[in-house]
Amino acid sequence: MSWLNAMIDRLRYRSVPPPEDRSRMRAVANNLVLHLHPTRVPAPALRFSRTWGLGGISALLSVLLIATGVLLMFRYDASIERAYPAVQAMETVIPFGSLLRGIHHWAGNLLMITVVLHMVRVFASGGFRGERRMNWVVGLGMLVLVLTFNFTGYLLPWDQLAFWAITVGTGLLIYVPLVGQAISDFLLGGPEVAQSALRNFYALHVALLPVVLIFGLSYHFWRVRKDGGVTIPPQSEQVTKLTTIPHLVTAELGVALITLAGLVIFAMAVPAPLEALANAAHPPNPAKAAWYFLGVQELLMHMHPLAALSLAASGLLGLAVLPLWDRDTSDEGVYFRSQTGRRAGMIGAALAIVLTPLLVLVDELWLDLPTLLAPISTLISNGLLPLLLTLGGLAGIYAGLRGALRARHSEALVGLFSFVMVALVVLTAVGIWFRGPNMALVWPF
Ligand code: HEM
Structure with a gap:
């Protein structure tokens, strides 16, 4: 059975490298890690x-x-x-x-x-x-x-x-x-x-x-x-x-x-x-976009495509200019800036949870701006008007947080950001679960 022992030895040698090889492998792995991270954190x-x-x-x-x-x-x-x-x-x-x-x-x-x-x-x-x-x-x-x-x-x-x-x-x-x-x-x-x-x-x-x-x-x-x-x-x-x-x-x-x-x-x-x-x-009926675009598709159900895309683009632009918009580094690393910032964030999220579905329902069931303002072009009645109303609403939330909570600019932005993010999540959820055939509102359960 010496051939078997020889083979086992060879396998053992291959699967467990000798100590000097192991330390070399560890050195290479450590080197790789230390290219990504500093030596101490x-x-x-x-x-x-x-x-x-x-x-x-x-x-x-x-x-x-x-x-x-x-x-x-x-x-x-x-x-x-x-x-x-x-x-x-x-x-x-x-x-x-x-x-x-x-x-x-x-x-x-x-x-x-x-x-x-x-x-x-x-x-x-x-x-x-x-x-x-x-x-x-x-x-x-x-x-x-x-x-x-x-x-x-x-x-x-x-x-x-x-x-x-x-x-x-x-x-x-x-x-x-x-x-x-x-x-x-x-x-x-x-x-x-x-x-x-x-x-x-x-x-x-x-x-x-x-x-x-x-x-x-x-x-x-x-x-x-x-x-x-x-x-x-x-x-x-x-x-x-x-x-x-x-x-x-x-x-x-x-x-x-x-x-x-x-x-x-x-x-x-x-x-x-x-x-x-x-x-x-x-x-298929309904024909839906991929789930991560359903928030934008839901906006399209309520306003002219140009207005919906402008709103999405404003959101992205707002994020891009955020470092210029908020330069206060005094609260760096503090989650939500302060106790007031935390409260502003919670109010923003709560407002989005209540207002977003409510506005979807109101627009779907009662409000028909293009018919109500029939002589005006739909680009204005169903585009510019809802766009300005939404942007005005966001400005109102910011001003409300500044006034009612006496929030600093930075803290009020936390409220605004949390409103926008939660509203986007709610719109996406409506698009995924609450839109059925012909994109009509349905009850999924
Ligand atoms: C595929 C996409 C991304 C990957 C893989 C990635 C990865 C990372 C990693 C590993 C860190 C170190 C801290 C940590 O683990 O959280 C980091 C930090 C950071 N990331 Fe990203 N990231 C991505 C996208 C983003 C996005 C979308 C933003 C913001 C718009 C962003 C902004 C930052 C900033 C500013 C830091 C440094 C500040 C800090 O960590 O406090 N990253 N990222």
Whole structure:
């Protein structure tokens, strides 16, 4: 049996490297970690409630999406005849194909959520001001990138869900003044969603966007380090610093393992959806956009597309100029700025929970501005007027918080931000669950 012992020895030697190799491997891993992080980090920055691990989870999901996406490319074919059968084959015959597709699909959806929550966390802890203002804008770019990633990926299975969501989504683009038609023509490569659209979406999804993501994330991470790390409250006494290895790395590994395990279990239990083959002659009823655009689609139910898109663009612009709008760094790192800021945030959220569904109901059931103001152009009665009323309402909330709570500018902005974010969540929920055939309001339960 000497050959067996020799083989076991060889295997043992291979699976457990000798001590000098192990220390070299550890040195390489440590080196990699210390390229991303400084050698020591302030103890308060390590508290889980500082970041909730949301930036790290988003980074992990981005890497996972690229890895699973590359594997999916081995079997996918961006042709309108072969894309659907290829995806069907992944679901039925290719070993682990369904799991791989499920992980890619759910990681993309989860990334949408974690990126938005990460942005909320950065806003809440005041991490968008001072030297971090540039990284806030870079982050916003990443948010738009993640949206575009999801949007371009949505079409690829070429099923009914994909075809009609993209038809509805790109249909909105033509309302963007001046450039909307050109962007739609560029994306679709023709007047409708067909072969050129599938090819263009595929090229963007697997070639251009990943490159921009890799460069964008590298710059984002580099800036986090350069700007002094995660935002922490000013310390009255000398703050203790802990070594990155093992303190930070152990925490990051723990969060990564829990996220990965949760995602794999979820993808095993709930496979990625695949409906019937796309059919341009049979629109589903209702035809809805992808879930992350349903908030904007819901706005379209209540105002002229130009007004709805202007409102969405104002929101994005408001976020982009936030570092100029609020430069007060005196409360840096303090969640919601102060006790008053916290109260302003809660009032903003409560107002959004009550007012948003109420306004949806009033507009749907009673108020018909275009009929009421019949002689006026619908661009004004159903566009400019609701747009100005909404912006006026937002200004009213800000002024109310300043007056009633005696909130500082920074604290009132917390209330305004929480109103807008919660209103967006409510509109999205209405679009997902409360819109049925012909987009009429329905009771889902
Ligand atoms: C794929 C998208 C993104 C990834 C992977 C990512 C990743 C990260 C990571 C790992 C950090 C270090 C702190 C932490 O773990 O939370 C961080 C910090 C930061 N991120 Fe992001 N981020 C993304 C998108 C965004 C967005 C949408 C914004 C805001 C609009 C943003 C703004 C910032 C800022 C200003 C910081 C530094 C301030 C602080 O941490 O207190 N990021 N990001």
